[in-house]
Amino acid sequence: MTDPAGPPATPTPPTSAAVARRAGVSRATVSYVLNGRAAGRVAAHTQARVRAAAEELGYVPHAAARSLRAGRGSIVLMAAPADAVPAFGPLFSHFLAGFQSALHHLGYTGVLHGAPAASPVAAARAWAELRPAAVLALHGPPLDAPAVELLRRAGTAAVLTHGPQAPPGAHALFLDHREAGVLAGEHLLARGRRRIGVVLPAEPGLAAFAGSRLAGVRAAAAGCPGAEVRPLDLALTEESAARLAAAWPALGLDAVFAYNDEYAMLLMRALQDAGRTVGGDPEQIAVVGADDLLPARLLRPRLTSVRTEIAAPDRIAGLVDGLVRDPAAAPAVHRLGTFRLMARDSS
Amino acid sequence: MTDPAGPPATPTPPTSAAVARRAGVSRATVSYVLNGRAAGRVAAHTQARVRAAAEELGYVPHAAARSLRAGRGSIVLMAAPADAVPAFGPLFSHFLAGFQSALHHLGYTGVLHGAPAASPVAAARAWAELRPAAVLALHGPPLDAPAVELLRRAGTAAVLTHGPQAPPGAHALFLDHREAGVLAGEHLLARGRRRIGVVLPAEPGLAAFAGSRLAGVRAAAAGCPGAEVRPLDLALTEESAARLAAAWPALGLDAVFAYNDEYAMLLMRALQDAGRTVGGDPEQIAVVGADDLLPARLLRPRLTSVRTEIAAPDRIAGLVDGLVRDPAAAPAVHRLGTFRLMARDSS
DNA sequence: TTGAAAGCGTTACCAA
DNA sequence: TTGGTAACGCTTTCAA
Numbered sequence: 001m002t003d004p005a006g007p008p009a010t011p012t013p014p015t016s017a018a019v020a021r022r023a024g025v026s027r028a029t030v031s032y033v034l035n036g037r038a039a040g041r042v043a044a045h046t047q048a049r050v051r052a053a054a055e056e057l058g059y060v061p062h063a064a065a066r067s068l069r070a071g072r073g074s075i076v077l078m079a080a081p082a083d084a085v086p087a088f089g090p091l092f093s094h095f096l097a098g099f100q101s102a103l104h105h106l107g108y109t110g111v112l113h114g115a116p117a118a119s120p121v122a123a124a125r126a127w128a129e130l131r132p133a134a135v136l137a138l139h140g141p142p143l144d145a146p147a148v149e150l151l152r153r154a155g156t157a158a159v160l161t162h163g164p165q166a167p168p169g170a171h172a173l174f175l176d177h178r179e180a181g182v183l184a185g186e187h188l189l190a191r192g193r194r195r196i197g198v199v200l201p202a203e204p205g206l207a208a209f210a211g212s213r214l215a216g217v218r219a220a221a222a223g224c225p226g227a228e229v230r231p232l233d234l235a236l237t238e239e240s241a242a243r244l245a246a247a248w249p250a251l252g253l254d255a256v257f258a259y260n261d262e263y264a265m266l267l268m269r270a271l272q273d274a275g276r277t278v279g280g281d282p283e284q285i286a287v288v289g290a291d292d293l294l295p296a297r298l299l300r301p302r303l304t305s306v307r308t309e310i311a312a313p314d315r316i317a318g319l320v321d322g323l324v325r326d327p328a329a330a331p332a333v334h335r336l337g338t339f340r341l342m343a344r345d346s347s
Numbered sequence: 348m349t350d351p352a353g354p355p356a357t358p359t360p361p362t363s364a365a366v367a368r369r370a371g372v373s374r375a376t377v378s379y380v381l382n383g384r385a386a387g388r389v390a391a392h393t394q395a396r397v398r399a400a401a402e403e404l405g406y407v408p409h410a411a412a413r414s415l416r417a418g419r420g421s422i423v424l425m426a427a428p429a430d431a432v433p434a435f436g437p438l439f440s441h442f443l444a445g446f447q448s449a450l451h452h453l454g455y456t457g458v459l460h461g462a463p464a465a466s467p468v469a470a471a472r473a474w475a476e477l478r479p480a481a482v483l484a485l486h487g488p489p490l491d492a493p494a495v496e497l498l499r500r501a502g503t504a505a506v507l508t509h510g511p512q513a514p515p516g517a518h519a520l521f522l523d524h525r526e527a528g529v530l531a532g533e534h535l536l537a538r539g540r541r542r543i544g545v546v547l548p549a550e551p552g553l554a555a556f557a558g559s560r561l562a563g564v565r566a567a568a569a570g571c572p573g574a575e576v577r578p579l580d581l582a583l584t585e586e587s588a589a590r591l592a593a594a595w596p597a598l599g600l601d602a603v604f605a606y607n608d609e610y611a612m613l614l615m616r617a618l619q620d621a622g623r624t625v626g627g628d629p630e631q632i633a634v635v636g637a638d639d640l641l642p643a644r645l646l647r648p649r650l651t652s653v654r655t656e657i658a659a660p661d662r663i664a665g666l667v668d669g670l671v672r673d674p675a676a677a678p679a680v681h682r683l684g685t686f687r688l689m690a691r692d693s694s
Numbered sequence: 695t696t697g698a699a700a701g702c703g704t705t706a707c708c709a710a
Numbered sequence: 711t712t713g714g715t716a717a718c719g720c721t722t723t724c725a726a
Binding site for chain 4: 015016017027028030031032035037061062064065066067068069070
């Protein structure tokens with residue numbers, strides 16, 4: 001490959017200057033034309049020439065140079081779960097797709113960034129280097145005040161974190177897992193259950209959510225004399241579930257909220273294998289899951305589940321856009337979604 | 348908030364020039380110190396002063412400016428599935444976490460980018476704007492030659508796409524789904540099955556994989572006289588599965604490779620609800636899934652599954668790093684993983 | 695209608 | 711041991 005004219009792997013990417021040379025105009029003209037700011041400034045045939053030159057050269061603008069000059073980038077950074085894998089459920093994936101698309105229409109570039117971070121501040125520093133227009137921390141530990149401050153000082157217009165409250169300078173997106181617990185608890189109580197187990201997953205990263213759900217069940221039970229709530233440790237393995245099932249008689253529970261459809265399926269199977277029956281009749285054990293996954297509907301009995309209804313992706317995208325445009329907007333807590341109970345045969 | 352000294356949201360982020368002023372040194376010195384290139388150049392106490400100044404100002408280097416100057420960015424872009432949601436299985440999530448971490452140790456910033464793209468070239472253009480060091484297209488349609496060329500011309504050192512072969516200028520990461528089909532087919536044939544159905548998911552984005560898996564089963568059957576293979580359309584809904592189960596007698600199949608554990612679970616349940624029994628005995632219907640998901644082991648009978656063993660994340664990260672360092676490396680096809688059959692009770 | 699030039703934040707080179 | 715300066719690619723203001 002000694003052809004000096006067009007090597008397949010160009011050593012240096014074409015710049016707007018190269019386009020200008022080829023079209024016989026100035027760099028300024030190129031910029032105007034390619035950014036649609038040429039109306040009434042540049043002759044139509046000149047525009048055509050510029051576009052053709054750009055096309056032929058395979059010119060692509062350099063986002064870094066652009067945002068350097070503009071003083072602000074257009075990327076919206078989302079913190080990806082680094083190790084807490086289970087967070088990537090189909091729910092979140094689906095939300096993500098819609099969200100990215102909505103951001104795109106608003107002129108942003110949505111990007112998932114998952115670097116292993118020793119601390120929230122370390123993560124914030126890594127994110128800040130990219131000078132994003134906005135940062136959303138939807139997973140892992142919520143951003144704390146120092147992390148938010150770092151991001152704000154680095155020029156991030158909008159900082160959003162999940163969690164019940166917004167640190168100074170940030171906004172919060174809140175999915176109140178307590179509500180899930182309340183729904184499950186009230187449902188079970190209404191069906192006459194009084195001794196309710198609540199699964200606390202052994203897997204790390206889920207502890208915060210699990211705690212809230214437990215609190216929700218407790219809150220529901222508080223209004224019902226004679227009701228008892230008992231936390232249960234469970235790992236996502238068949239051994240762990242078998243152990244819990246073996247201990248069941250000693251526990252004397254008549255119902256369980258299993259955090260999750262996965263934990264629920266696991267436990268339900270273990271209980272059945274241990275000779276107990278699961279279902280809605282008083283002498284059976286009632287089981288409630290969450291997330292309303294498809295496989296859980298395939299079990300017999302069909303699993304009752306607390307479904308998460310996440311807010312419309314474009315609503316959140318609009319919110320982010322608004323915050324970017326008005327960085328000084330008063331911090332607030334925004335609902336990220338709600339829960340709904342899908343009653344089926346297991347309770 | 349009229350305090351002119353320290354507004355919480357700084358209007359302009361601190362620059363290296365600000366750090367230099369505060370420390371009473373030049374910008375060059377700041378650069379040396381903060382990049383660890385100061386050994387033997389800058390006095391220890393000067394270094395301390397610079398670091399202190401940076402700390403106090405909350406200085407974070409500007410990635411865009413850095414990569415502008417360096418001529419090359421350090422981000423590794425991974426194409427995220429924009430709409431083909433199912434790709435985000437636990438397998439991929441787990442790989443991703445390890446991969447990001449490995450990239451981080453090599454000095455890269457791994458980033459998932461999922462913009463809605465009208466075509467591969469449009470996607471490539473969006474990616475090229477970020478001037479990434481490397482691009483990995485692990486989902487969706489493989490990159491075609493024009494897309495690769497665009498990226499290469501934009502200076503992307505390493506372009507990797509999934510698929511059986513590498514377009515000019517790109518490398519390929521290949522997970523040969525045919526092998527999964529072969530494994531499933533051979534397994535079923537060895538168990539005496541001769542009339543094998545293969546599920547083709549109705550969901551788009553899976554067609555390519557499904558086709559390969561079907562081809563694999565066909566290849567296995569080709570070596571076995573009397574064996575027949577029949578494709579079956581199935582959507583991921585209970586209605587679709589019920590319809591297929593109802594048609595079963597007419598199909599006269601004694602085995603099915605269901606693409607996926609999810610499809611397998613769905614179909615297995617539908618068959619059972621229609622009064623057929625699933626299992627390894629000759630008069631039962633044999634069902635094989637794939638991906639070896641936990642819930643599939645909870646069904647009765649336990650589901651036989653083809654497990655995907657993805658390559659170690661740090662091996663892939665090392666590969667990418669090598670390609671970035673040597674952009675002219677001869678394109679090759681690299682195995683992304685292998686398959687293994689986990690025989691259980693359903694076949 | 696077009697061109698020239700400045701400046702965004704960083705780093706590498708060369709001079710002091 | 712340190713500082714000045716130029717250059718990366720782009721947008722934008724001002725002048726022609």
